[in-house]
Amino acid sequence: MIKNILRFILIVLLLSGFNYRCNPSDTKLLDFEYFTINVPKAWEQIKLKGEDSYVGEIKIDADKVVYFDLGRYSNALNEDDDQEDYMIENGNIYLRDTPKVVKGKSAFSYKYLDTATEANLKKVRQNKIYWINIDGYKTKLVLSKQSSNGITGIYIDSLWNAGNSRDRFMMSSYRLTEAQREELISAFKSLKFCKAPKRK
Template sequence: MTKSIFLNFFISLLFINCKPKVVEDYPKYEKTINTTEYKIKNKGDFSLKIPKTWKEIEVNGIDSDVMVFVNSLNDTITSDYGWYSNSLNDENLPTVYTKNEYNALSENDKNNLKESEYIIIEDYNNFDYNSITKSIYKIYKIDNRKAKVVMPKTSGNGITGVYFEKLYKVRGNFMNLNLYGYNVNKETEEEILNVISTIKFKK
């Protein structure tokens, strides 16, 4: 397993195995958007409220239920409910080496590394993976379900969204749900965060 694959695998486990001492309820974001301007979107296993200004684009998902919306700022918001829904981890992260791991590389391997594609740390125990991502996440409780809420460190540069893991079992596999936007305007970030607070599950 290569270092970059291991890093991505490890980061995905952060959500799967995360057991925070206290999982707090997700805060409401209704200060910026009047709920009377929402419309209810009912799906088979869940529902949510979206701004009436969001226009839905018809798409056909493969082995999943996909929704795509475009808002008044021309930002795209996507939702995927299925077995393989994106867990909203940052992609193209630099490879992480400890000093010992880096020193163990051959000179040829070191020469082939681009400076922007790797970092060297003291050890993994004291390393914060949020320090190399565009987005950060926090675990909340939404409608009594554990949710990974993702927000960009810098507005407009990164992921804004939510990911629910292992909601319901369908044909032997668990269904996951996400709702997110990439590099969207600050106003759209607020809309997405607001919509997240309205998600309700039917089982």
């Protein structure tokens, strides 16, 4: 109980602008052309080539990276749309049952749980959603209830207009330690967006 209270207080402090790492010399500025971000000195910038968006990674350690996608089709981090443990259909929640082996293959079935009210969805969702402001943009911050098993990410629905569409931004990582999660949240808050990507 005390551990959960301390964890909640830490998240509130991070979201309210408290700088957990007080020494700015512990960080470095990464420039991704369209945005900049301050990260711990040990993290490394990795360039990737995307087909319809600007993508890249920041390497945290040998096992973990932070992935970002800036474009029209960036993942909105909607847990209900991309979930294996439960599904929502016709306004109802169904929980995944234990798999049954049929002809050597696992087959999943789902059992009715309840109607898909906000209160019932909170019970089955693995993530919590907070709304914060980053560089003047309304931002969805997604944090898993257990950092070591889930996501730490942000999503901005509209950075720049792109013709009849708009550019969105997603940055996330998975299975972080508590310390890594705190560092990533601080990095999120340092984001500064510079200019819209050029369209072909």
